[in-house]
Amino acid sequence: MKKKLILIDGNSIAYRAFFALPLLSNDKGVHTNAIYGFTMMLMKILEDEKPSHMLVAFDAGKTTFRHSTFKEYKGGRQKTPPELSEQFPLVRQLLDTYGIARYELENYEADDIIGTLAQQASKEDYEVKVISGDRDLLQLVDEQVTVSMTKKGITEVEEFTPAAILEKYELTPEQIVDMKGLMGDKSDNIPGVPGIGEKTAIKLLKQFKTVEGVYENIDEVSGAKLLQNLSENKEQALMSKELATINTDSPIELTVNDTLRPDAEMDKVAEFFKSLGFTSLLTKLGVSLENEPTEELEEINFEVLEIISEDHLSNDSSLIVEMVGENYHTEVIQGFGLSNEKGHFFIPTTVGLESNVFKTWLEDERAKKNVYDAKGAYVALKWKDIHLKGVDFDPLLASYINDPAQSNKEFSDLINGKINFSIQTAESIYGKGAKQAQPAKELLADYVVRKTIAISKLKESLEESLRKNSQYELLTELELPLTFILGDMEFEGVTVQEETLKKMGTELASKLKELEEKIYELAGEKFNINSPKQLGVILFEKLQLPSGKKTKTGYSTSADVLEKLESEHEIIRMILHFRQVGKLNSTYVEGLLKVINAADSKVHTRFNQVLAQTGRLSSIDPNLQNIPIRLEEGRKIRKAFVASKKDWVIFAADYSQIELRVLAHIAQDENLMEAFKNDFDVHTKTAMDVFHVNEDEVTSNMRRQAKAVNFGIVYGISDYGLSQGLGITRKEASIFIEKYFASYPKVKDYMSDIIQKAKLDGFVSTILNRRRYIPEITSSNFNVRGFAERTAMNTPIQGSAADIIKKAMILLDERLKSEKLQAKLILQVHDELILEAPKEELAILEKLVPEVMEHAVELVVPLKVDYNSGESWFEAK
Structure with a gap:
């Protein structure tokens, strides 16, 4: 059997996977979209190709021998998002777990490693396949070497043989570098010749074969402007070709024999998948998740x-x-x-x-x-x-x-x-x-x-x-x-009013029908809106919207893909609204109707007190902490939640910006403390400081951006994360974060100090001494350590806020009983406490509840509580 070598461009495939999938993370908070996509690609290669030899090449650093020729080579590239950088160690760990060789070489690129090994293997009569998303590698194609280029999505590839390159570009593989020399490459900052694109480059090469051939026959070039550009940029064209040429004689310290692929130890692979929470991939491996049998038990007398x-x-x-x-x-x-x-x-x-x-x-x-x-x-x-x-x-x-x-x-x-x-x-x-x-x-x-x-x-x-x-x-x-x-x-x-919910269900069904008709009208035909396959055809083929990614089953129509297309066509907004309304109806209206206790017309949730590592409470069966508030139809669900007795009302009180107040207390930042002590809107204050404007000049968009940074900063938000959330460029997001830290310098000090403290102690604490152990903060794995650092920053803040509201619940319960009030706590949702009470007790509650909540724990800045009441939870908001 002929030996087969698979060579993978590790950086290219990891980048492709990262941007092709939503920003996923597992239950440990570790970002996993790049490693998940990379794993899917790897499993498909192993299954389809069954290679005898395999290697994944990585770039060793930012500087290569090409920079001595052109110091601006690859200049202008955006910094790798930290959410992706964190995952490269996991990609390497994946390869080690599978026993697949990997290699990087100082001063050289992955392309050079691949080119050198491909040439070696070709000479030794191997069948060679290169997998990448980088078109530069097409120059390696010959009768022995095939290059598979990743297309939209992760696992879909386009194979290039010499015949395929000829058909697509009307060029030979060797001419790919000449094409790059003439047209340049923006992604690598290879300049090429100004004014020459792919079509012109191909036309010139069909006539003159090479860049050198073009200049040897420069008088035969037609077109005054083209002739001028070529004449003025000869050195640049030749340099560009040199930059694009893969070094197939790199000084690598391994041979093709070193890429022999051993049989993977699947138990180790399974353990790795388990550690990342890849249950669907475990199923593909055929791994059982059943518990191990228990050990033999000692006898007891009872x-x-x-x-x-x-x-x-x-x-x-x-x-x-x-x-x-x-x-x-x-x-x-x-x-x-x-x-x-x-x-x-x-x-x-x-x-x-x-x-x-x-x-x-x-x-x-x-x-x-x-x-x-x-x-x-x-x-x-x-x-x-x-x-x-x-x-x-x-x-x-x-x-x-x-x-x-x-x-x-x-x-x-x-x-x-x-x-x-x-x-x-x-x-x-x-x-x-x-x-x-x-x-x-x-x-x-x-x-x-x-x-x-x-x-x-x-x-x-x-x-x-x-x-x-x-x-x-x-x-x-x-x-x-x-x-x-x-x-x-x-x-x-x-108490939940069944009739109110049923009425809402009817209204939502009517709204769905209305949205459905509008979508059909905009699409020009009827189709199954809930079918991603049919929807993908409508959006990306019929309406010709720019497609994000395509899988084996069709185009991706996930929320993150559609949200980026919202400005492209009115139908996108309608589809997103259609989905939201559908979820409201199925999850909240129909979901709540299923759990109403027929005996008392109430829902009896369960608060989980031992789940969140920050100390926060959550609720299940039903999850009353997840009822949506952004969508108008979602807010209306709360109309069904009413007091259990006649002439009683719902009273809701919630902490205003408690996490930011806790941050001010812990960081002791004068600017932040001043805003809260003077009862100034902190988002407006941040916008004023960051944009250098007066209060009356702060626009709603400025405040929105400031709010995103205020709440995101303590979660270790990156410029990439902020840019995604606000729909701005990474450069703008980076500048915004820099200005934020300039405005609140002690917040930056806190973030740095708490990470160092966590490294020394192994844990962080809340103001009531709740601990969260973070052993991963000293991990050599960049990805794991990055998550641990974000955890160290956030836990004292979120955990302290959780402690404060718990303390408030205990003190409030004591006061209600000591003052013999009939009012009682019925719900806790995030930073909000919900009570039901007779109307005659409202005047007392309006003083008592804020007093108790605002003094549950004394901070250096005042705690503030907003409250309201009404016939339903909706009215009390």
Whole structure:
């Protein structure tokens, strides 16, 4: 079998992948669009080509031997976006994982490495294929060497043989450098001859063969202007040809034999894909994501109780309220686990719920209890009219505070590596999906009791760790009190008017129909708007709009592609609106209708207290923190959220620009502090400083840009990221960021200082001492380290804002109860607290709520709260 060598232009393919895909990132916040696209291309090559030899060449640096000929070579190129630079180490790691050779050579380009190896392999009778997006490489084509040029998208290529080059350009491969010599190349800043484009260059070369041939027969060139340009730029043309010529005799220190491709160790590849969150690519590898079998368990002694007496109960016990699924509002309680100095016990559900002795103990504030997922247990029991009290430790919360990065989804994960004790996974007890079933009573009892024993064993080590890190109060004074407030809010629920939602559904359906007709009219025909394939044909073939990228299945019509085309044709705005309205109807109107509790006409969400590493809360089933506010139709969804009683109203209060106020507090920047102390609009202030204008000269667009920078800067936003968000050039974005830092110098100092502190300490902290560990901040991997630095900058700000609103919820709950008000908290959404209250209490709430929220934590700048009330959540905004 003939040996086959594949040579890949690494920089070119990585760039192609980065710009062809949206700016993706995984659950760790690592940008992955370039590495994902590169991986797709690599897998396709391996599958289709089955090469015996392979190498990926990279540029070694910005300076090459060509710069000694022309110092402006490749000058004017925009700086590589940091979001892409961060991914190059991952591309190299991918190749190493696959065992594919890679090479770069100081003072030379990837093209030169490829050209040298291609010539070597061609002489040794290899079949050679070069893959790149750079047309320069077409000069390497011969009977042994084929060049595949990437087209739109990632995996689609156009193959060039000598015949294909002749057909497309009417030139031989050798004449490609002559064409570049005459027409130049803007992307590489090769000047060429002014006024000569591709058509003229090809015409000249068909007549005179080479650049030198043109000048040897200069008198035969027709056209006065063309003749003048050629005559005046002879040296430049010859230099341009030299610059475009690939060095096929580069001093590389490897041979074709060194590119032999070993069989990849697919388990290592799978682990790499898992680390990046590439689950779809794992599926292509045929990798199972099932859990490993659990280890053999040690025996434990416990008793199954049919009657509960005082002899089984204690003032210091560990308790498990066992449920299979996550939704404790509706889940069946499988039984109870109890461990104390008197023994270990399993209590069947009926026995526990019907025992007055057990109920009295559960509701006894003096009987201290260690409860895993105290909120879930509290709410589940509350639905049974049992009011759990006396909880003074929750290992789920404690573990989350101790290290918010660890997984808390599975009890067995919680104890893994922390105590010398074994426990099964929930899946091994109950099964999974359709195979889920009720386990044998003995197996269930053993599993539940093991959990209670594990809680007791965990408590001492977790409390010791929290005290050591000065975080014990974060558990006892913030997270634990909050968990029961959240439990009450979840149990109370929020009233949602079904009829209002249905009416909105009808209106949205009508709006969809209206938009559909307008789209058909603009398109000139009917088609399936929800079909990317049909839509792509309409937009990019029939209407001839500039296409972003094309895949095997057709043109990409993703939101990021369409948003860039919005100014090109009215139909784009209509399609984007059509999609937004469709999502509103399916996700929010129809979605909410599915989860309204028929018994009380309410939705009972669940607040996740142990998910976000910053300490922020989130909500699920339904996600009430995601109801859109930008689209008018989206805001109207809130009209369905009303108070649960007649003559009651919704009262909403939210922190104004809390993260920027926290930034002012932490950075101690005088300009930022001054704006907040004087109650000046900070976005207007930033616009004034950056654009050097007076307040009355600040336009809405100036303020919009200033707002984007104010909120983006602490997330480590780059000039590329800002340019994408504002629709401006990277140069403009870069200047904007520079001016911002000139206006707020201590913000820049903070960002630099916090990164250095994180490198020394290994973590960053919020103002209430919540920690986030960032071991990746010293990583040699540029990509991983870049994300870690952004995390270090942002976490103290976002985390402190989260701590403040949590503290406010606890203080507000205390005040409402101490003043015997009927008003109650029902929702928390980002920086906003939503209450329902009788109308007669509104005057009290308008003073009490802002007072509590604004003084929850004292900062060097004042906290400010905006509030409103109304018949619905919509009116209260």
